[in-house]
Amino acid sequence: MKVKRNPDHTRDALLAAAFDEIHAQGFRAASIDKILARTGVTKGALYHHFPNKAALGQAVVNEVLFERMQENWQRLNDADSDPVSLLLAMIDDAIAHADRDTVALGCPLNNLVQEMAGLDEDFRECLNKVQSAWRTALAAALTRAQQNGTGRPGLDCNQAAAFIVGAYEGCVGVGKCGVGTEVFTTCLRGMADYLHTLRPATALQANC
Amino acid sequence: MKVKRNPDHTRDALLAAAFDEIHAQGFRAASIDKILARTGVTKGALYHHFPNKAALGQAVVNEVLFERMQENWQRLNDADSDPVSLLLAMIDDAIAHADRDTVALGCPLNNLVQEMAGLDEDFRECLNKVQSAWRTALAAALTRAQQNGTGRPGLDCNQAAAFIVGAYEGCVGVGKCGVGTEVFTTCLRGMADYLHTLRPATALQANC
DNA sequence: CAATACATACATACTGGTCGGTATGTACAC
């Protein structure tokens, strides 16, 4: 029942398998041969669709990773509830659904940033597009929070957005060191404490 | 004037060169041959001192990385000034001394954690020793702050310590994505904002 | 004190395996 030729499907299959392999092994340790074995695609086909390994990796970032992460962020801006509560809910969700394997794998974006951003300028650029889109979406959400009264007035939203991205990636990162999910969840709970401080100071200061 | 034999010096030279190579390339991409070329040590000598590459890498973590990082933490506990101010000063210092190359290299501990913690149990274990020692030192400092009145009373110190470690590593991590030091420093300034919330609420709530 | 014995500390040359990449050929679709 296998279709003889389907270039789009072939390309997508390669991107998906490359994403998984790179997520698990990192880009440089990702094996072209393993990606081929996983998909059943041959080397000739791969090098027909991508000029070299770097182009494959960057296509994974631009086409798979970027879109996958955008699905998460846009939740921040299409709802009309307050963004800080949304962020807290996402933290709770991450804590609730954390399991050993996903913690060990880490964030695919952060993994690549740590490995490649300092080594390859092209990689750094397309990774930066993903990460800065994240920061921008977060900053917009925080600005919206200020406007609808659910965000602390004095807050520097761009600065806070940068920190939130960094802190979250950091929580996922240090979580890898723990035996199970403990370090990860503890770290996230500390982050939840921080997120509460992004709210207007009314509730906290009621007892003074 | 070269001393004919000096096993301790040979071993130290290998560890130092391995640290640099691993810091720059990661563990798996670190080349034994390049470490040898850098030191002038031969392969026979290296494999006399270390049974294999993994043992060399773990020795780097246990002997070089651990001690190097401990020098930074013990500042938190030997002074009698308040720890939160010390942390803020360290952030300021990091911002002031940040340069393009160090940001691109990233934190040697975090680099290794991201690369190896999920892949190799032995590595994870010795990296965890370094990182948990950091968390412990931080938690102790925060507890001390609570005791001498410079720390917020209700704070869960272990949780906050975990978050601080994660957030800082995250700031260094996402900083790699930026063109220069901008993302890194913005992120750290956001972190400084967080650190202020660890203080007792007196100063902030004075205007209510 | 000197000769011997032995372990430590290297040095050199090589191996098998994996890697990304390519050269060349073929079958399908329009």
Added chain:
DNA sequence: GTGTACATACCGACCAGTATGTATGTATTG
């Protein structure tokens, strides 16, 4: 029939690791 979409076989480079040999320092013994 002509370009696209594959398939196969192969290449040189590099890799960690090893087999083997040698020089050096040190303890032992006569």
